[in-house]
Amino acid sequence: MSQFFADDLLQWYRNNKRDLPWRNTDDPYKIWISEIMLQQTRVDTVIPYYHRFLEAFPTVHELAEASQQQVLKLWEGLGYYSRGRNLHQAAKMVSGQYNGQVPADYDEIRKLKGIGPYSAAAILSIAYNKQYAVVDGNVIRVFSRYFGIESDVRLQSTKNQVQQYADDMIPESHSGDFNQAVMELGATVCTPANPLCDSCPLSSGCVAYNSAKTDILPYKSKAKKIPHHEIAVGIIVNVQGELLIALRPNDVMLGGLWEFPGGKREKGETLKQTVARELREELGVEVNVHTMYHKLKHAYSHFKITLHAYWCSIASGDPKPVGSKEIKWVSLDDIHSYPFPKANKVLIDGFTELDPAKLKQLTGQ
Ligand code: SF4
Structure with missing residues (x-):
């Protein structure tokens, strides 16, 4: 099943992917910047920040040599500022200890500040085509619908279950495209409300679609009230x-x-x-x-x-x-x-x- 899933998805991705600036490069530094900026942040918001940042710091060495204030000024308005501070610290490490090369090894890249399991998998798969599957909100939605996972997606155990499915499905070749394809499908077709199942390459095998459960999956318990x-x-x-x-x-x-x-x-x-x-x-x-x-x-x-x-x-x-x-x-x-x-x-x-x-x-x- 995983082969059909991957083939259909990759085919769809090649024909339908959005033309985003970080998809026109294979420079691991630029892919790293994009992945950090995209955490919790919409693509449209990230694009101008991504361009300004790379114009100011075209290589990891320039970023490493900048002051924290310069980095944060370019991050101003993007939110989650620890991302910018950590990126700056990590750039110093890559520039100094890794000769300017973003590590291609999982354990090594995890040593960089701000690189958790998600970012490590994203950068290694997209920049180096390593077989690490990513799980973010879009991936959770696609997999929980496709496999009919009915447990609460806020639970870590459900996230682990999705990670397991993703690890099983990711192909050895085109791992980066596979990860981006699942996220792209979640962002543009398998959307939270009114998914476009009729245009979805996975509809024939999708449990939620075939059992009319797309409006109840993924199941998410009520969020706690946000304090004011x-x-x-x-x-x-x-x-x-x-x-x-x-x-x-x-x-x-x-x-x-x-x-x-x-x-x-x-x-x-x-x-x-x-x-x-x-x-x-x-x-x-x-x-x-x-x-x-x-x-x-x-x-x-x-x-x-x-x-x-x-x-x-x-x-x-x-x-x-x-x-x-x-x-x-x-x-x-x-x-x-x-x-x-x-x-x-x-x-x-x-x-x-x-x-x-x-x-x-x-x-x-
Ligand atoms: S068929 Fe519908 S619910 Fe299933 S993965 Fe595709 S868009 Fe999502």
């Missing part, structure tokens, strides 16, 4: 019309990115009280909290926030990086050269109408 936090931050302006930004430590979420200092609202606090408390704790200063500048909603993978940003000025004290790695006063022009998380970037993009004099007015200086 109210966040209040201060945009502190000094008499020169500069803004204070803080660098997040590397080992926390959004590590290595800059932000406006602030934090979570505590029970019973007004938003202005949150800003004053957070800036006292994070910077060791007392601030005057002025008018609200902006309010926006943002979703991360495990929680959602409403971000409230207030104009502030320092009432007393010298700001110190108590809760951050570093702090800086930056001008309205320079702020654009620093990497920020998406929600902060929205705040910064709104500064286009402002000049330093206007900023000082806003904070009564």
Whole structure:
């Protein structure tokens, strides 16, 4: 059965695959970049990032020699920033210890930061045609429908079962194409809602299709409710019309990115009280909290926030990086050269109408 499955799928893939930039190269470095960027991220979002990144760092040596800030600036807005930090660390290792060659051996490539079982299988199969099967959300959907797997796809045991099927089905030759074909089918034909079974090369052997279960498979238990936090931050302006930004430590979420200092609202606090408390704790200063500048909603993978940003000025004290790695006063022009998380970037993009004099007015200086 596996031979028919693979043959039909590969035939379909050759005729129907999308023309994506990382499919026009056999350079393992470029394939590696694409695989890291594509984790949890849509193809359309990745394409411009992929081009900009490779233009800045055409080889692994250039990436290895870049600063973390340069790397994160090019990653800005792509999310899951530990991917960028790990990629940078791994590039240093490939450049220094592997003579610039991405390892072609499973145990060796797994030594690189940020390369888990999925990325290792994807890179080794696509770049080196090694027989390692990948399992991601698209693969789980295709296999659970095709084989009629009825257990909860959130369970590790179900994922292991899918991995076993994928390992059994992947052919020795064209392993990279096979992996990409399953993922491509999941992305374009075997879609979560309304799969296009009539155009599917696997329909004759598909359990879900032949037993009219495509709308109930894959079975996924209800997701836990995502928590929501109210966040209040201060945009502190000094008499020169500069803004204070803080660098997040590397080992926390959004590590290595800059932000406006602030934090979570505590029970019973007004938003202005949150800003004053957070800036006292994070910077060791007392601030005057002025008018609200902006309010926006943002979703991360495990929680959602409403971000409230207030104009502030320092009432007393010298700001110190108590809760951050570093702090800086930056001008309205320079702020654009620093990497920020998406929600902060929205705040910064709104500064286009402002000049330093206007900023000082806003904070009564
Ligand atoms: S026949 Fe339908 S449900 Fe089965 S693999 Fe193809 S698209 Fe998915």
